[in-house]
Amino acid sequence: MxxxxxxxxxxxxxxxxxxxxxxxxxxxxxxxxxxxxxxxxxxxxxxxxxxxxxxxxxxxxxxxxxxxxxxxxxxxxxxxxxxxxxxxxxxxxxxxxxxxxxxxxxxxxxxxxxxxxxxxxxxxxxxxxxxxxxxxxxxxxxxxxxxxxxxxxxxxxxxxxxxxxxxxxxxxxxxxxxxxxxxxxxxxxxxxxxxxxxxxxxxxxxxxxxxxxxxxxxxxxxxxxxxxxxxxxxxxxxxxxxxxxxxxxxxxxxxxxxxxxxxxxxxxxxYSVLATFAPSEAEGKCVYCSHCHPCPAGLDIGLINKYYDLSKAGDELAKDHYLNLEKKASDCIGCGHCDARCPFHVHQSAKMAEIKEYFGK
Ligand code: SF4
Ligand code: SF4
Known part of the structure; x- marks a missing residue:
């Protein structure tokens, strides 16, 4: 358990x-x-x-x-x-x-x-x-x-x-x-x-x-x-x-x-098949499903996005959790692997730049 x-x-x-x-x-x-x-x-x-x-x-x-x-x-x-x-x-x-x-x-x-x-x-x-x-x-x-x-x-x-x-x-x-x-x-x-x-x-x-x-x-x-x-x-x-x-x-x-x-x-x-069921609502939004893993640079893409969304929603601890991650958005090498893999069509490499800007790392 x-x-x-x-x-x-x-x-x-x-x-x-x-x-x-x-x-x-x-x-x-x-x-x-x-x-x-x-x-x-x-x-x-x-x-x-x-x-x-x-x-x-x-x-x-x-x-x-x-x-x-x-x-x-x-x-x-x-x-x-x-x-x-x-x-x-x-x-x-x-x-x-x-x-x-x-x-x-x-x-x-x-x-x-x-x-x-x-x-x-x-x-x-x-x-x-x-x-x-x-x-x-x-x-x-x-x-x-x-x-x-x-x-x-x-x-x-x-x-x-x-x-x-x-x-x-x-x-x-x-x-x-x-x-x-x-x-x-x-x-x-x-x-x-x-x-x-x-x-x-x-x-x-x-x-x-x-x-x-x-x-x-x-x-x-x-x-x-x-x-x-x-x-x-x-x-x-x-x-x-x-x-x-x-x-x-x-x-x-x-x-x-x-x-x-x-x-x-x-x-x-x-459950990434959901992207084919609910395309308009799901389009472009990260649902933290991790289907795009593994990231060659070792980023936990789903978790990074979760902390980003939570922090923007006012969760004060989320920033701390993010900053404690071993790999952060700044470690993204922009390889595009996640962009190609994401069934929800999230432009994740661009999102990583946005997240880096937000957290400063
Ligand atoms: S970027 Fe796409 S595949 Fe990766 S965790 Fe988010 S929704 Fe899932
Ligand atoms: S673009 Fe960045 S986050 Fe996406 S798989 Fe490549 S290194 Fe990982």
């Missing part, structure tokens, strides 16, 4: 975590063996927005021996009916009851990440004020350790960004590149959000990395061509600010498949 550090807390979080939406109906035995396998593989980040309340008790059984190794995202706003089916509410009394029941089933008395759950409208954000105050109160009592928000709306995330340690946001190529057709926000607005999160030290945990499974089939993908799970995971992990990707697995087989990402090679994860 690989880990990324959450800037505000320094916690090391596994780049692959577990979404909770689909696992609850798998049955206790399957849930337990899935969780045990996940822990053995080094997964330590778990989203608890379950589609089915039957998810919680098996988690409680597994966590009883390893609670300290797990980070849980618990959602203030996810409630469950008498049949255990998920529902959404802004009613604080129902939220308190639901969170208390979840903690009881999880056999824990603390919440690593207390999430304001699924706020997509400004009007709902206003109505969630009491819930937000309640989460803050629990944080002051050390019941909630960090505060998160789940949303699909960039401007809601930006409105809340100063309060957050973690943002749960839906990221995949279709949502990013279809300019609001399948998700909220243009490509520019969405990238701006990712960069601002990184600049502010807010981690992003990614939901819907496969677009609810639609991207995995040519029949359902808006691009009319299937992407693989590994291409989608790498795409999400390459976005600025992203700490972990949380696929909504249905059981052990899905988990093993997703964990295969850790051993996948360059060819399996390369």
């Amino acid at each position: 690989k880990y990324r550090r959450l800037p505000h807390t320094g916690q090391e979080i596994s780049i692959i975590g577990l979404g909770g939406s689909a696992l609850g109906s798998a049955g206790e035995k399957e849930i337990i063996s899935t969780l045990e396998t996940a822990f053995e593989a080094g997964v330590n980040y778990f989203d608890m927005a379950a589609g089915d309340q039957r998810l919680f008790a098996p988690y409680g059984k597994v966590l009883s021996s390893c609670r300290q190794k797990a980070f849980l995202q618990v959602h203030f706003g996810a409630v469950y009916d008498q049949n255990g089916k998920y529902g959404w509410t802004l009613d604080l009394e129902k939220i308190k009851k639901s969170v208390s029941r979840q903690l009881e089933l999880l056999k824990t008395d603390y919440i690593d990440f207390g999430f304001i759950h699924c706020i997509d409208e400004l009007s709902d954000l206003k109505k969630a004020e009491k819930t937000i105050n309640y989460i803050k109160e629990l944080q002051s009592q050390k019941v909630v350790h960090s505060i998160g928000l789940s949303t699909h709306t960039p401007h809601i995330a930006l409105e809340m960004i100063d309060l957050l340690d973690m943002l749960m946001f839906s990221i995949n190529p279709a949502y990013d590149y279809q300019n609001g057709k399948y998700a909220i926000g243009s490509q520019g607005e969405r990238m701006d959000l990712y960069r601002k999160c990184q600049a502010k030290g807010v981690g992003i945990s990614v939901m819907k990395p496969f677009g609810g499974g639609q991207l995995l089939s040519g029949d359902t993908s808006p691009f009319k061509t299937a992407l693989s799970r590994y291409q989608c995971i790498r795409y999400a992990l390459d976005r600025p600010g992203v700490v972990t990707v949380l696929p909504g697995i249905r059981g052990l087989e899905d988990l093993k498949n997703v964990l295969g990402y850790l051993d996948a090679g360059e060819e399996e994860t390369d």
Whole structure:
């Protein structure tokens, strides 16, 4: 497993975590063996927005021996009916009851990440004020350790960004590149959000990395061509600010498949084919895919571009990170290899001159 550090807390979080939406109906035995396998593989980040309340008790059984190794995202706003089916509410009394029941089933008395759950409208954000105050109160009592928000709306995330340690946001190529057709926000607005999160030290945990499974089939993908799970995971992990990707697995087989990402090679994860799906939106913009590597002068072209974009977006640390790189834009020999290789038609040799000018090196 690989880990990324959450800037505000320094916690090391596994780049692959577990979404909770689909696992609850798998049955206790399957849930337990899935969780045990996940822990053995080094997964330590778990989203608890379950589609089915039957998810919680098996988690409680597994966590009883390893609670300290797990980070849980618990959602203030996810409630469950008498049949255990998920529902959404802004009613604080129902939220308190639901969170208390979840903690009881999880056999824990603390919440690593207390999430304001699924706020997509400004009007709902206003109505969630009491819930937000309640989460803050629990944080002051050390019941909630960090505060998160789940949303699909960039401007809601930006409105809340100063309060957050973690943002749960839906990221995949279709949502990013279809300019609001399948998700909220243009490509520019969405990238701006990712960069601002990184600049502010807010981690992003990614939901819907496969677009609810639609991207995995040519029949359902808006691009009319299937992407693989590994291409989608790498795409999400390459976005600025992203700490972990949380696929909504249905059981052990899905988990093993997703964990295969850790051993996948360059060819399996390369998503540069996107340039042929979304040419107008993608044209000329570096997406940090590294398809143009290796650079004969040893530059990490994707990373250099990421630090450049982040620095321009106000990330004060990005300049430091850039200046600490062994090879900088000033080392570019202008060979043009990257220009010829880039499927997104970025004129990278010229960009390196621009980056050198910006950072002075
Ligand atoms: S220049 Fe092109 S190929 Fe290279 S990292 Fe950027 S988008 Fe990818
Ligand atoms: S043009 Fe510069 S950045 Fe691109 S491959 Fe050549 S040396 Fe590397």
